[in-house]
Amino acid sequence: MAVFGQGLVGGAITEAVRSALPELRITDKQRIAWESNATRRRQLASIDHLFHWWFRSGGWSPPPSRLELVWAAGRAGFAATEAETMLEYHAFEDVLVLAEELSRRLPGVCVTVHLISSAGALFAGQRVVGTGSRPEPRQPYGRLKMRQEQRLQNSKTPIHRRTYRLSSVYGYVTANGRRGLIPTLIANGIQGRVTRITGRPESLRDFIFAEDVGAFVAERIAQQRAYTAPALWLLASCRPCSIHEVQTVIEEVQGQPSYVTYSAAGTNAANITFSRAACPRCMRTGDLRTNIKKIHDHALCSGLPPNLSM
């Protein structure tokens, strides 16, 4: 298994898979070269060589019958430009080409590509998104996700395809990577700083905890069931939540007011909510208030990273 991206979602998936499959060992870790195509292709070639050694050269006996590739990497965010999204698209395409090559060269091996996509970007401005709703991205980031999904769907090789469209993911406070609204508010609340929010207090979002996402994806990986048809899941809590409500809950948990400025610029102020009918019934999601308490307690106990800047 190769997980590309160890941020909020990739990290959660890795941890969940390791819990589900304790026999897994981490054999290699690399930092993706986003800017340099040549360096990135060299990195992927080394991964290709490693897989070839495992599957064909007797590096693993008996050779495994499955290869899972998870794309959870990303540099672009909702405010990304077209140029920035193209960088990310090329990186994803290189990984997909690797998967396609492996599926051709390892005919007895079930190669599955798991793409972490973004429901928030694809359905920006839509509410009660259901099974009949069509993605209509409004920003370059949404169009990037659409292109990635289409590239995966249109692959003519025998790879298995899984796409996970996530709503707004939140997790523990970390020093690196994208943090999102909830951990930012919590960390700034602890440090008495002002949080700048793009949106309005009444803007509706759907927040899903990274651990719940990790658990769902890990379950799909651990199930060992071969979905022959491409599978697409929308992972959301289906619990619309206004930014005002999030702020209120965090203030209650922290026992103090939080300092917030709002800017309603651009489409980030639009509402995005999802219908329960659009989400898998087997998806387990935790309560927002409980998760906020967990994040707050974790931030207090483990200490905020010294280089944390919001």
Place this chain on the structure above:
Amino acid sequence: MTEKTLLSTVTPVFRGSHHLDELVGELQKLRQNLDQSTLPLELAEAIFVDDSSRDGSAKVLAYLDAKHDWVRVITLSRKFGQHPATVAGVLHSSGDWVATLDEDLQHHPSQLIALLRKAVAEEHDLVYARPEGNVHPGWLRDFASRSFKRFAGWATKRPEVVNFNSFRMMRGSVARAAAAVSRHETYFDVALCWFTDRVGCVPFSQRDRRQVYHESSGYRLKSLFSHARRLLISSEVRLLRLASAIGLAAMVAGAMGGAAIVVYNMAWPGMIPVRGWASLMVSILFFGGLISLLLGIALEYLSHLYLHVLGRPAYFVVDRSMDELLAPLVDNNHDHFGA
């Protein structure tokens, strides 16, 4: 994608197994009518909150949830009461407007458009359906309810209390903000009034179908008293100020009376036959008044703290610009639903 105004409905359910199917049927009709009309309005979702029902409502709700993808069921872990169940439902809503209605069709879905029209036409954030005539068979219950609401309106300095009831049309952002700060003892309508003073009402005929069809009422006397208590303690109560004023008056009267007694005793010594009476009366009047005044002040501080704990905000920002989309609803030439 044509922009539409979304409407959500929220219905707390406790004993609705006989009525839910019909209610959803009526909501379905409204939804289809809106779909076929030219109005940019959609009934996006109907949220039912199962407040630990024991009459089989849960099974009916599960069936309706499976049958209609626009029906959503939330199940509470135990019985929390109508207002907390309403709060839970509102917090799960996505609509630009959120309507609450009872489970027993006492509040008919066909009346929702009239409530919305009133809200948009007069720029209200909250519109109640005011019952015309008696809702329940027998005059006592309605009389008691109206009388209590008039008293509560005076006591809490909120004349809009007389209109409070569970058939409401609320601006979504205001409803969710009020729900977000509501606690288990908060009277939801009081919380709504913390966020808006643009409250209107539309008169409608309503009948408690349960009692009309020989079922018992959804409310026992004890729960009605609980409702009344919750309304009073969620609000600033004028009586506290009155208590402080009475205490101050008693203290001043005590001081003046005490001074008069002292002067009288000095001018006509021995005229008061009982030794110690004068000093005792002065003490009782003065210190009794002082204690009343201090208690009133302390209770007022407590009331402010309590309201702060209940979540009353310092301010809230609202955006009413999307109401323009519903201008055709207000146009008198388009009698869309005849309500």
